[in-house]
Amino acid sequence: MADPALSIRAVTAGYLRDLPILFDVDLVAEAGKITTIIGPNGAGKSTLIKAIAGLVPVTSGTVRHGGTDITGLRPDRMAAHGIAYVPQTDNIFRSLTIRENLDLALRRAGLRRDAIRARLLAQFPALQAKLGDKAGSLSGGQRQFLALANALATEPRTILMDEPSAGLSPRAAEEVLEMARGLTETGVTILLVEQNVTQALRLSDHCYILAEGRNQIDGKAADLLGDPVVAEIYLGGKRLRVGA
Amino acid sequence: MIGLLSYLVFFATVATILAIAVLGLNLQWGNTGLFNGGVAAFFGAGAYGTLILGGTPQAGHLGGFAMPYPLALLGGMAVAAALAWGVGRLTLKLRHDYLAIATFGVAVAFENVMRNAEWLSGGAKGLRGFERPLQEGIGSGLAYNALYLAFVASLLLLTYLFLERLVSSPFGRLLRAIREDEEAARSLGKNPAKVRLTAFVTGSVIMGMAGGLYATFYAFVSPQDVLPILTFQIWAMLIVGGAGNNRGAILGAFLMWGAWTASGWALSRHAPVEAQIYAGSIQYVLIGSVIVGMLLWRPQGLFPERLVVSQSGGATRPAPAK
Numbered sequence: 001m002a003d004p005a006l007s008i009r010a011v012t013a014g015y016l017r018d019l020p021i022l023f024d025v026d027l028v029a030e031a032g033k034i035t036t037i038i039g040p041n042g043a044g045k046s047t048l049i050k051a052i053a054g055l056v057p058v059t060s061g062t063v064r065h066g067g068t069d070i071t072g073l074r075p076d077r078m079a080a081h082g083i084a085y086v087p088q089t090d091n092i093f094r095s096l097t098i099r100e101n102l103d104l105a106l107r108r109a110g111l112r113r114d115a116i117r118a119r120l121l122a123q124f125p126a127l128q129a130k131l132g133d134k135a136g137s138l139s140g141g142q143r144q145f146l147a148l149a150n151a152l153a154t155e156p157r158t159i160l161m162d163e164p165s166a167g168l169s170p171r172a173a174e175e176v177l178e179m180a181r182g183l184t185e186t187g188v189t190i191l192l193v194e195q196n197v198t199q200a201l202r203l204s205d206h207c208y209i210l211a212e213g214r215n216q217i218d219g220k221a222a223d224l225l226g227d228p229v230v231a232e233i234y235l236g237g238k239r240l241r242v243g244a
Numbered sequence: 245m246i247g248l249l250s251y252l253v254f255f256a257t258v259a260t261i262l263a264i265a266v267l268g269l270n271l272q273w274g275n276t277g278l279f280n281g282g283v284a285a286f287f288g289a290g291a292y293g294t295l296i297l298g299g300t301p302q303a304g305h306l307g308g309f310a311m312p313y314p315l316a317l318l319g320g321m322a323v324a325a326a327l328a329w330g331v332g333r334l335t336l337k338l339r340h341d342y343l344a345i346a347t348f349g350v351a352v353a354f355e356n357v358m359r360n361a362e363w364l365s366g367g368a369k370g371l372r373g374f375e376r377p378l379q380e381g382i383g384s385g386l387a388y389n390a391l392y393l394a395f396v397a398s399l400l401l402l403t404y405l406f407l408e409r410l411v412s413s414p415f416g417r418l419l420r421a422i423r424e425d426e427e428a429a430r431s432l433g434k435n436p437a438k439v440r441l442t443a444f445v446t447g448s449v450i451m452g453m454a455g456g457l458y459a460t461f462y463a464f465v466s467p468q469d470v471l472p473i474l475t476f477q478i479w480a481m482l483i484v485g486g487a488g489n490n491r492g493a494i495l496g497a498f499l500m501w502g503a504w505t506a507s508g509w510a511l512s513r514h515a516p517v518e519a520q521i522y523a524g525s526i527q528y529v530l531i532g533s534v535i536v537g538m539l540l541w542r543p544q545g546l547f548p549e550r551l552v553v554s555q556s557g558g559a560t561r562p563a564p565a566k
Contacts (some may be wrong), residue, residue: 012299053431055427055430074435075427075430075431076429076430076433076434076435076436077429077433078433079431079432079433084431084432085431086431087427087428087431090425090427090428091428091431092428093420093421093424093425093428093429094424095420095424096417096420096424098419100417103414103418104418104421104429104431104432104434105415105432107414107418108433138245150432151431153432154432154433188483
């Protein structure tokens with residue numbers, strides 16, 4: 001088994017110190033794989049990804065990335081550690097053009113800026129044609145592509161994506177998730193929070209199910225997809241029992 | 245005729261100086277989204293700093309260091325920078341409304357300190373003993389004032405060009421990005437706190453320069469020059485002109501200063517004698533009404549923000565609004 005890219009051990013976290021949302025959560029994301037976190041509304045999925053990204057205080061436990069302890073690291077320092085976070089909404093700068101969005105992310109790339117931009121535009125051809133347009137004019141799917149391209153401009157080893165398919169048409173959602181799948185072929189690790197369970201499990205390697213801020217089940221995505229309990233809970237729309 | 249010309253030069257000089265302060269506020273609010281409710285404090289820091297450093301020695305209060313004028317003005321700007329750095333470190337983590345209240349409190353405290361700390365500022369009597377640069381050779385008449393107008397106008401032009409370049413530079417792009425969404429900027433490795441502090445200090449230095457120029461023009465400054473109404477006047481100028489647009493900020497300064505002086509003149513000439521004692525208050529109501537009216541009916545100002553497209557690390561160009 002490859003070394004884990006991201007390892008979360010017994011993390012307790014919440015927006016307020018005395019009001020934790022996550023309780024002793026464990027998670028391991030293998031390098032070059034997609035690991036997905038699913039769970040009912042209020043399970044703490046987005047809180048977990050934000051706690052890893054440094055946006056929610058971790059009160060106990062550790063977050064390690066490639067062997068380095070990054071627990072509580074400031075969010076703006078995550079990029080230097082090879083971590084990119086793509087928020088669920090407001091993940092692009094609408095009043096800036098697409099080129100400006102990319103250049104903002106490429107500011108520290110120095111002499112390699114042009115080469116990286118060219119590579120990203122080859123990867124996301126839909127953006128190439130709209131380079132001078134304001135990002136606010138893009139469709140939902142194109143915005144997610146731009147958000148992903150912005151994240152990739154920082155040359156991350158791990159990308160944290162918070163519900164990238166939220167609000168997208170099924171076709172656009174599939175395109176975005178397929179793009180995420182493609183990125184792992186270049187060695188990038190992806191940790192994904194998704195509501196679109198079936199699609200996410202099809203594309204993922206490993207999956208964690210959270211409920212009420214705690215680990216419930218985890219396993220290979222293919223196994224969970226065929227699991228009748230998971231199917232009943234998530235594909236039948238019933239709520240997971242705590243401690244199940 | 246000479247009287248009218250003298251008045252026009254006086255009017256244009258004060259309007260030009262205020263326009264510089266409005267440009268400083270535009271960098272903070274228009275470009276970065278920082279609600280500075282304490283403009284008077286940074287303006288005042290520049291004014292007091294310049295006169296303390298450049299004035300002749302006076303008994304009873306600090307200063308009279310008789311420094312050469314350019315150094316005194318730069319020193320006044322440095323005082324404004326130091327105040328802004330301290331205030332910014334403490335308050336910039338606050339969001340719009342709380343930042344406005346906190347900075348307004350700083351301005352009220354500044355005025356009170358200047359009014360009461362006689363050893364520092366001369367107290368309510370203000371700072372005297374400053375001689376305007378080159379006045380000995382040129383005299384204090386219209387020629388001097390016209391020359392001083394040219395000086396402040398050239399500083400306004402330089403400030404405008406500097407800010408236009410800044411806004412269309414990669415740093416300006418970062419300011420707009422942070423104004424729009426701090427979390428997204430942070431996720432790309434940007435440090436919004438540092439960028440906001442840089443913009444806050446830079447804007448305050450520009451306000452401090454305006455304060456230094458204002459105090460130089462009158463060769464005097466007192467707590468009456470840093471009352472909260474100054475903050476509201478500067479804000480009204482920016483709101484009328486158009487936040488985010490440097491040309492709008494300048495034109496707003498001239499328009500609102502014109503409205504302010506014209507209303508004062510009209511009230512003194514035409515209002516009943518018993519109402520004239522309230523003339524100052526009526527002007528305050530006028531400023532408040534203009535701010536509320538603009539926010540209700542034309543919140544983008546007379547000259548809305550233009551889309552500025554920055555280029556990657558090289559030349560920049562403004563683009564027409566879409």
